[in-house]
Amino acid sequence: RKPSRAGSSAGNHPSNQSDNQRLSRAAGTPRRLTQSAGRLMHLSDLSHPNQLHGLSVEELEDVAAQIRQRHLEVVSNSGGHLGPGLGVVELTLALYQTLDLDRDRVVWDVGHQAYPHKLITGRYADFDSLRQKGGVAGYLKRCESTFDHFGAGHASTSISAALGMAMARDRLGQDHKCVAVIGDGALTGGMALEAINHAGHMPNTPLLVVLNDNDMSISPPVGALSSHLNRMRLSPPMQFLSGSVEESMRHLPFMGGDLPAELNRLKGSMRRLAVPKLGAVFEELGFTYMGPVDGHDIVEMMRTFQEAHRVGGPVLVHVLTTKGKGYPYAEADQVGYHAQSAFDLNTGKARPSKTPKPPSYSKVFGQTLVKICEQNPRVVGITAAMATGTGLDLLQKALPDQYIDVGIAEQHAVTLAAGMASDGLRPVVAIYSTFLQRAFDQLIHDVGIQKLPVTFVLDRAGVVGADGPTHQGQYDISYMRSIPNFTVMAPKDEAELQRMLVSSLKHDGPCAIRIPRGPGEGVPLMEEGWEPLPIGCGEVLRSGDDLVIVAYGAMNAKAMATAEILSAQGIQSTVVNARFLRPLDTALLHPLVQRIGRVVTMEEGSLEGGFGSAVIESLQDAELHLPVMRLGIPDVLVDHATPQQSFESLGLLPDQMAERIRQRFNFMPTQVQTSSETGVEVPSVRS
DSSP, rough: OOOOOOOOOOOOOOOOOOTTTSOOTTOOOOOOOOOOOTTOGGGGSSSSSGTTTTTTHHHHHHHHHHHHHHHHHHHHHHHOOOOHHHHHHHHHHHHHHTTOOOOOOEEESSSTHHHHEEEEEOSSGGGGGGGSSTTSSBBBOTTTTTTTOOBBSSSHHHHHHHHHHHHHHHHHHHHOOEEEEEEGGGGSSSSHHHHHHHHHOOTTTEEEEEEEEOOOGGGGOHHHHHHHHHHTTTTTTHHHHHHHHHHHHHHTTTTSSSHHHHHHHHHHHHHTTSHHHHHHHHHHHEEEEEEETTOOOOOHHHHHHHHHHOOOSEEEEEEEOOTTTOOHHHHTTTTSSEEEBBBOOOOTTTTTOSSSOOHHHHHHHHHHHOOOOHHHHHHHEEEEOOOOHHTTTTHHOOOOEEEEESOOOHHHHHHHHHHHHHTTTTEEEEEEEEGGGGGGHHHHIIIIIITTTEEEEETTTTTTTTOOOOTTTTTTHHHTTTSOEEEEESSSSSSHHHHHHHEEEEEEEOEEEEOOOSBBBOOOOSSSSOOOOTTTEEEEOOOOSEEEEEEOHHHHHHHHHHHHHHHTTTTEEEEOOEEEEEEEHHHHHHHHHHHOOOOEEEEESSSSTTTTHHHHHHHHHHTTTOEEEEEESSSSOSSOOHHHHHHHOOOOOHHHHHHHHHHHTTTOOEEEOOOOOTEEEEEEEOO
C-alpha cells in the first residue's frame, strides 16, 4: 500500500559490457543455467538463485525479460499483484548476484513485490497456481520455501525483522549478510522508522536496507555525478583518508584525545556535501547512505550492493525503480495496475464478468459518504493509503478538502481522528479489518476511553479469499467487542450499511461498522434520506418454533438460505439479524431463546471471543442455560483460496450448516408424506 502518486520512468542506462563481461561469481553456486529453446538460458531450469551467479549482463537481462513475461502471463490469467513485481526484476537479480541464498537472509517488505524472487527460487513451474487453493501464495511464507526467510503481508515490517536476524547472527558468532527490501510507501509506516532509529544506533551491526523508491519526485535525478560521488565517497582510499586524518588529529597534544565540537560539525558538513538531501537524513540517523541508483541498471546496482556489503555497519541503498516496468499500461496507471483481476494482456482491460454483479460494499460506502459530506462539511474521510480499496477514492475526487490519506500509518490515522473529533469534526476512518489490528492501543486509549465520536468502517471484514492468512478479516469481532464505549455493528446488506453509517454519525460516541469484501446483496439503494437505526436493536427476518438462528452481518444471507434448507426438512427457524454486537439486543433475543430453547449463532469471524461468545455470555448473565451452537471460523489460519472454497473448507456453506445443525440438535431425518388429494409433498414434523 502507498499513497497514490504519479510515477515516471527512471530510464535504462546502457550496460557497460566492456568492463562487465561477467559479474563476480559468489560461493555455493549449484550449477549454471544452460541454453534452451534458442535462448541464452531458460527460467524453467532455475531451481536455486545461486545458479544466476556469474552470468553475463546479457544473460541476466534475458532472465529479466523472461521473468516479466511469465509474471504478466500468470497475473493476466488469474489476477494478482502486478506493478510492484514488474518494478523490481533487475533489483532482485542484481541483489542476488551479491548474496549466497544458502546463507544470507533477505526480508521483502509486504511480499507482493517478491514475485520475481518466487520465480527464481524454484516456483516457476507452479506459478500458474498463484493465489489459488493449494498453490503458490501471493505473499512470502516461510512454510512455502526455504528462501522465504520471513513472511509478511502487512507493510513496514522488513527492517525490524532483518535487524533482528542481524543481531541473532552477531550473537551466535555467524557472518552472513542480512538485507531488508522496503518500498518508499512502506517507509511511511512508523514501524519502519522505529527500526531505522534502532539500527542507526548499532554501528557495528552490518545491515543492508534497500529502499525501492518508485516515486521519482522525492529524489534527485539519476545521473553519472550521483554515481561518481557515491563511489568516491565510499571508496577504500577515501574511507582510509577520512579515518586516518581524524585519528591523527585525536593524537595531537593540544586535542586531548577528542575532537572539538567545531571540528566535528565541520566533518559532518563536509560529509553531507557529497550526499543528496534525502541521504543526509539517513546519515544523521546513523546509516551510510548510497544512492540514488538506477533500479533497472543491473551493473550499477551490482557495484553499489558490493560496496554496501563492505561498509560494515547499517547501510541504506536508495534504488529508483518504475512501478509496472516493461508493461506500458502498468507504467501509465501505476495505481490501477498495482493489483489486477484477470485482464487482456494485449489491451490491458479487465476481462468482463460472466454475470453482472451488484456494487461492492466499499463502493456503496464511498458513494454514501460523499453524499453525507456534501451535506455536512464537518464530516471528513480518513484512509491509511487504501483509498481505492476502501471506496474513499470517490470522496477524494468529489470533495478533496474532506479527504485525508495519512500513508501507511494506521496508529496515526486513529489518533488523528480522535484529535479531530475532540474539536468538533466527525471523522470517518476507513481501514481494512486486518490493518486496524495495528492500531489496537489507539482504539482503546485515544478513542474508546475518551468516548470520542469517531466512526470506523472496517473493510474486508471476514473471509477475503486469495490474499490468505495475513489479510483475512477474522479477528475484528473479537478485538472490537472488548473496547469500552464503542458501538459495534455489521449490516446484513448494502442498504443497511447506508443506514448504519448515518446512525454512527448521529451517535454521540465511537462506532465501528464491519463490511465484507466483494459485491452486496443487490438490494435497492436510496440516494439520500436514510433513516438512522435505533442503537442496539436487531430485527426478526423470519419466524419458526424449532430453532433460533442469530446471524451477524454478512452471514444473514447464509442464515436465511440455511433456514430454507431446514424448512424443506420440516425444521422451522426464527432468523434474527443481530445488527449490533455491542450492545446486543437482549430484549429481543432473550424471550425468543427462552421460548424456543435452541440457539445457533452465525458469524464470519473467529469463534474465539466472537459474536457467538457474546451471545453465550449474555445468556449466562441472564441465567438462561440453554444449548447454543456457534458457527464461524474455528482456531485455524484460513489459507489463500476463493471465498467459496474457504467457506466450504470451514463448513460455512448453507447446506453444510443445515446438516451440522440437524446433527447437533438431533433433528430426525425428514420423512416425507404425500397428500392423496393434491400430490404435494409435505414435510413431516420432527421432534
